[in-house]
Amino acid sequence: MTQEPSNKPRHPLHDLSPKLLELTEDVLFGDIWERPTLSKRERSLITVAALVATYRPIQLDGHIERALNNGVSKDQLIELMTHLAFYAGWPAAFSAVEVAEKTFKRLNQA
Numbered sequence: 001m002t003q004e005p006s007n008k009p010r011h012p013l014h015d016l017s018p019k020l021l022e023l024t025e026d027v028l029f030g031d032i033w034e035r036p037t038l039s040k041r042e043r044s045l046i047t048v049a050a051l052v053a054t055y056r057p058i059q060l061d062g063h064i065e066r067a068l069n070n071g072v073s074k075d076q077l078i079e080l081m082t083h084l085a086f087y088a089g090w091p092a093a094f095s096a097v098e099v100a101e102k103t104f105k106r107l108n109q110a
Helices: 020-031 042-053 056-070 074-088 090-106
Strands: none
Touching: 020 042, 042 056, 042 090, 056 074, 056 090, 074 090
């Protein structure tokens, strides 16, 4: 069975790791993010908190954008990061705020 062509641009890592991207799109975003028990807003808060706490700045930018699109405010994201400074460490929280600032500017929400 052939897939229908998509207007969606290919991810830059598609050629290097097509299976990882398939799992990301089909399982993570196609299934897990669509489960009804938690709202997408709640999932965004949880995901951003996990990325801050585990110091994952490369993934953080996209999930901050997703959180904003899922109804989390800029102020709530910054408060989340401030709160996590005491649980995940000051450097992780401070770095996350720097990523957030760049994301807000990129989205013209600074």
